[in-house]
Amino acid sequence: MRTQVAIIGAGPSGLLLGQLLHKAGVDNIILERQTGDYVLGRIRAGILEQVTVDLMREAGVSERMDKEGIVHHSIELVFGGARHPIDVHGLTGGKVVTAYGQTELTHDLMDARKAAGLATVYEADNVRLHGFDGTNPQVTYEKDGRTHALDCDFIAGCDGFHGVSRATVKDRVTEYEKVYPFGWLGLLSDTPPVSPHAIVYGNSEHGFSLCSMRSMTRSRYYVQVPLTDKVEDWSDDRFWAELKRRVDPELSEKIVTGASIEKSIAPLRSFVAEPLRFGRLFLAGDAGHIVPPTGAKGLNLAATDVKYLSGAFIDYFKERSNAGIDTYSERCLKRIWKAERFSWWMTTLMHRFPGDEFGRKMQEAELDYLVKSKALSTAVAENYVGLPL
Ligand code: APR
Ligand code: PHB
Numbered sequence: 001m002r003t004q005v006a007i008i009g010a011g012p013s014g015l016l017l018g019q020l021l022h023k024a025g026v027d028n029i030i031l032e033r034q035t036g037d038y039v040l041g042r043i044r045a046g047i048l049e050q051v052t053v054d055l056m057r058e059a060g061v062s063e064r065m066d067k068e069g070i071v072h073h074s075i076e077l078v079f080g081g082a083r084h085p086i087d088v089h090g091l092t093g094g095k096v097v098t099a100y101g102q103t104e105l106t107h108d109l110m111d112a113r114k115a116a117g118l119a120t121v122y123e124a125d126n127v128r129l130h131g132f133d134g135t136n137p138q139v140t141y142e143k144d145g146r147t148h149a150l151d152c153d154f155i156a157g158c159d160g161f162h163g164v165s166r167a168t169v170k171d172r173v174t175e176y177e178k179v180y181p182f183g184w185l186g187l188l189s190d191t192p193p194v195s196p197h198a199i200v201y202g203n204s205e206h207g208f209s210l211c212s213m214r215s216m217t218r219s220r221y222y223v224q225v226p227l228t229d230k231v232e233d234w235s236d237d238r239f240w241a242e243l244k245r246r247v248d249p250e251l252s253e254k255i256v257t258g259a260s261i262e263k264s265i266a267p268l269r270s271f272v273a274e275p276l277r278f279g280r281l282f283l284a285g286d287a288g289h290i291v292p293p294t295g296a297k298g299l300n301l302a303a304t305d306v307k308y309l310s311g312a313f314i315d316y317f318k319e320r321s322n323a324g325i326d327t328y329s330e331r332c333l334k335r336i337w338k339a340e341r342f343s344w345w346m347t348t349l350m351h352r353f354p355g356d357e358f359g360r361k362m363q364e365a366e367l368d369y370l371v372k373s374k375a376l377s378t379a380v381a382e383n384y385v386g387l388p389l
Pocket of ligand 2: 044045046047199210212213220293294295296297
């Protein structure tokens with residue numbers, strides 16, 4: 001088998017890359033370790049920057065997102081028992097974010113890929129990358145008990161944090177990492193969101209909380225928990241009680257509780273691999289970097305990598321230009337580090353760090369300063385909607 005771009009991983013990065021390349025007439029095959037249903041079963045974030053929305057439109061897969069996505073003009077911060085709005089729209093000259101679940105986005109991309117008849121090999125085992133330092137890379141994998149070989153011009157490592165792509169070049173990568181001493185317990189429920197017009201981030205004496213949504217009938221909530229907690233420790237009732245005591249009394253009253261349809265704990269991590277290019281192998285999305293979810297940047301950073309990478313491949317095949325592929329790593333990393341900074345900063349500002357009383361006082365001072373200072377509020381707003389490319 002032969003293709004122009006072998007894409008490892010059918011998460012949002014791999015699927016979006018495949019779609020953009022296909023639109024431009026660049027041939028690609030995706031190899032995914034899991035089944036399609038497994039990929040769709042992972043509940044993840046759901047706030048899209050304008051860059052991501054635009055890219056979905058460019059890829060021709062925005063119909064449902066344009067119909068069902070819910071535009072948010074502001075975020076709210078809860079601390080000291082009161083809510084403080086940050087008018088993201090007003091402070092950025094009219095920019096917004098769109099609430100649309102990563103699961104839905106993945107669904108739309110999978111449907112479009114199927115409709116276009118593009119090849120995705122699910123349950124591809126033991127994927128191995130070869131020859132990417134030369135001009136004839138090859139990917140081998142096992143499927144149905146047989147070994148297959150895929151020859152290609154480029155390999156796109158879109159296989160997430162635990163994938164094989166970065167692992168293959170681990171001796172050549174410098175890794176920068178920060179692990180936080182807590183996780184997020186998330187709950188999804190078919191209940192109307194308590195705050196349908198803004199995402200609410202809370203810092204309380206009991207820890208961080210987040211009120212978000214997927215639609216007008218589906219909510220997503222999170223609370224900070226110790227890393228030692230297990231999902232089984234958290235009944236739905238315990239979750240709702242904990243969430244309620246972490247927000248202001250008015251919001252707490254309004255929260256509509258109900259049975260969870262998903263509940264999971266995720267650790268928080270900041271991570272960057274440098275560089276993102278190794279000959280004809282490129283890392284994109286979670287394969288190259290992780291942000292803690294506090295700034296809602298993970299999916300959006302993946303989308304920007306894909307924007308640069310698809311452009312680079314298209315220029316190579318259509319214009320015979322190496323400029324895009326030669327500058328890929330450097331261009332991506334510039335934006336990645338800025339999003340890392342914002343996500344780290346917001347995580348540090350909004351969570352309880354066990355035993356750090358000085359840090360807690362810094363949070364109080366900074367939150368008070370933030371809501372009174374147009375300058376700092378503007379800085380938050382412009383990072384939240386996404387810094388310019
Ligand atoms: N071989 C083939 N596929 C693999 C392998 C492998 N060895 N290892 C991992 N994969 C697949 C995973 O099963 C997964 O479907 O690669 C895919 C990677 O998808 P994601 O982890 O969703 O990463 P990415 O597409 O970069 O999406 C980034 O997702 O995790 C969130 O916060 C993140 O929102 C961001 C977005
Ligand atoms: C979500 O809706 O899941 C969500 C929203 C905002 C975040 C993180 C997650 O910062």
